[in-house]
Amino acid sequence: MSSDISHDQHGAPITAPVLDWTSDYDIFDPQYINDPYGIWAELRQTCPMAHTDRWGGSWLPTRYADVYAIAHDIEKFPSGNGISVVPLVDPASDGDSVPGNTPSPVLTSGVPPISADPPLHTWTRRLILPTMSPARVADYEVFTRDLCHRLVDDVLESGTGDAASEYAQQIPVRVIGHILGVPEDMSATFTEWVRDVLEFAHDVERRRNGISNIIHYLRGAIEARQAEPQDDFITELLNSEHDGEPIGTPVVMGMCALLLIAGIDTTWSSIGSTMWHLAAHPDDRRRLVAEPNLMPTAIEEFLRVYAPVTMARRLTEDKQYEGRPMKAGERILMNFPAANRDPEVFPDADRVILDRQQNRHLAFGTGIHRCAGSNLARMELRVAIEEWLARIPEFELIDPAAVTWAGGQVRGPRSIPVRIS
Amino acid sequence: MRVELNPDLCQGHNRCYALAPELFDVDDYGTAVVIGEGSVAADLEGKARLAVDNCPEYAITITQDT
Numbered sequence: 001m002s003s004d005i006s007h008d009q010h011g012a013p014i015t016a017p018v019l020d021w022t023s024d025y026d027i028f029d030p031q032y033i034n035d036p037y038g039i040w041a042e043l044r045q046t047c048p049m050a051h052t053d054r055w056g057g058s059w060l061p062t063r064y065a066d067v068y069a070i071a072h073d074i075e076k077f078p079s080g081n082g083i084s085v086v087p088l089v090d091p092a093s094d095g096d097s098v099p100g101n102t103p104s105p106v107l108t109s110g111v112p113p114i115s116a117d118p119p120l121h122t123w124t125r126r127l128i129l130p131t132m133s134p135a136r137v138a139d140y141e142v143f144t145r146d147l148c149h150r151l152v153d154d155v156l157e158s159g160t161g162d163a164a165s166e167y168a169q170q171i172p173v174r175v176i177g178h179i180l181g182v183p184e185d186m187s188a189t190f191t192e193w194v195r196d197v198l199e200f201a202h203d204v205e206r207r208r209n210g211i212s213n214i215i216h217y218l219r220g221a222i223e224a225r226q227a228e229p230q231d232d233f234i235t236e237l238l239n240s241e242h243d244g245e246p247i248g249t250p251v252v253m254g255m256c257a258l259l260l261i262a263g264i265d266t267t268w269s270s271i272g273s274t275m276w277h278l279a280a281h282p283d284d285r286r287r288l289v290a291e292p293n294l295m296p297t298a299i300e301e302f303l304r305v306y307a308p309v310t311m312a313r314r315l316t317e318d319k320q321y322e323g324r325p326m327k328a329g330e331r332i333l334m335n336f337p338a339a340n341r342d343p344e345v346f347p348d349a350d351r352v353i354l355d356r357q358q359n360r361h362l363a364f365g366t367g368i369h370r371c372a373g374s375n376l377a378r379m380e381l382r383v384a385i386e387e388w389l390a391r392i393p394e395f396e397l398i399d400p401a402a403v404t405w406a407g408g409q410v411r412g413p414r415s416i417p418v419r420i421s
Numbered sequence: 422m423r424v425e426l427n428p429d430l431c432q433g434h435n436r437c438y439a440l441a442p443e444l445f446d447v448d449d450y451g452t453a454v455v456i457g458e459g460s461v462a463a464d465l466e467g468k469a470r471l472a473v474d475n476c477p478e479y480a481i482t483i484t485q486d487t
Binding site for chain 1: 432433434435436438439440447448449450451470471474475476477478479
C-alpha cells in the first residue's frame, strides 16, 4: 500500500475534497461514491458536460442525449486508446511485478472487444457473444439457481447476513469461473484481484498487484489447456481462428481478463444495489413478492436506477464537442448511471417504479460496445432476487449507516448487514 | 398491429426477447428477429409496446393494420 495515501474507517481512499463539481470533479471522491445522484442532478442543470484535470483530464456528461450521442460516435470517441480512468496496466510497469512471477508481455492486445475499435472489436466480439447468448445463459441458470439456493441456506441458518459480501459478491465470480473453467475455490481470490484493479485508484501498488495476479493466473491456465484441452471457454478461445489463423495467446489472455474484470464487480454491484433497495424499501419488496409477474420490468428498473458501470473513451486528437474543446488524451466518461436518471427521458427518474413501461436505460451501454455479458448479468440478477425473496420475503437493514459503497467506474454496495424480520 | 425490427440498428441487447418472447427471437450473436410475419395478437399488444419502449437502439417500430 502506498504510504502517501490515507484511508477512512471503511478503507476508502481520502482524496483532495472536491469544491467545484463542474470543473474539478473526481469520480473517486467519497461523496461521489456514496451519493452521486444529487451531484448529477445539479450538473445536468448547471453544467451538463463537466470537466476535470484530475486523473489526466476527462469530461463527464450527465444528460442522456449526450451520453447516447457520444457512445454511438465511435470515430470521434474511440475505445482503443483507453477505456479506464486509471490505466489497467501501469505503463511504467512490466505489468507482472508480483514477487516470484516471471516477467512476460502483458495484455498486448488489450482486453478486447471492449478496449478495441473495429476491426479487432468486431471479430473478437463475435467470438464471445455465442457464449453469452440467451440459449447458453439458460444453461448457466441451473448452476446459478443452485448456487443462490445454497447461499440463502446459510442466511436462513444464522438469521442475519451480509447481502453484499455474503450473497451478491459470491454469485458472479462463481458463474464466470464456471464458464471459464477455473476452480470454484479460486472465487475469493478472483474477487480480491478484481477489486484491487477497479476499486483502489489511489493505490498504484494494489492496482498493479491485482492486474499482475490476474495475468499470471491466466497465463498458467492457458498453458495448462494448451498442454491438455478442457471443455471450457479458455480452450474454446484457444481453438478459435480469425482469417484462418489461431487468434493468438495475447487475444485469449485479454478476453479472459475481460471476462473476469467486467463480469464480476459489475454484476455483483447490480445485485447488491438491488438487495439494498429491497431491504430498505419494504413497499417495493412486498409488491414484488406479491406480484412476481412484475419481475421482468422490475429487473430492468433496478438495472436503470442502480446502473453500476461508467465506461470511458479516450481522444486520440483534439476534438470539439458542441463547442467544448477536448484535448487529445482526455477521457470522456460514458456516464450511463447519470443518463439513466435524466428526467428528460425518465419521468420521476430517481424513483423506482417496478412496472415502468418506457425504459430505454443504458445500464449495459448502447451502440457497438453494448455489454456482451448483458444476458448473463440479467439472468444472475433475476435469479439472485427470485431465490432470496422466495425464502426470505421479509428482511431489513440492521443499521442503514453500516452500509458501505465502493465506486469509481464500477459502483455498488460492499457491505449490507441484514436480518430476517 | 404489426411489429418490425431493423437488424442494422439492433445491437443485441435482447430486451425485446426478455420482455416479449412471444414476439421476438434472437440468434447466437444476440441479433433479434421478429417471429413469423410480425402480426401481433390483440392480447400481446401491450408486450409489443413494451418491447418498443425498452429498445435502447430504437430498432423496433409498430405499425397499425389499415
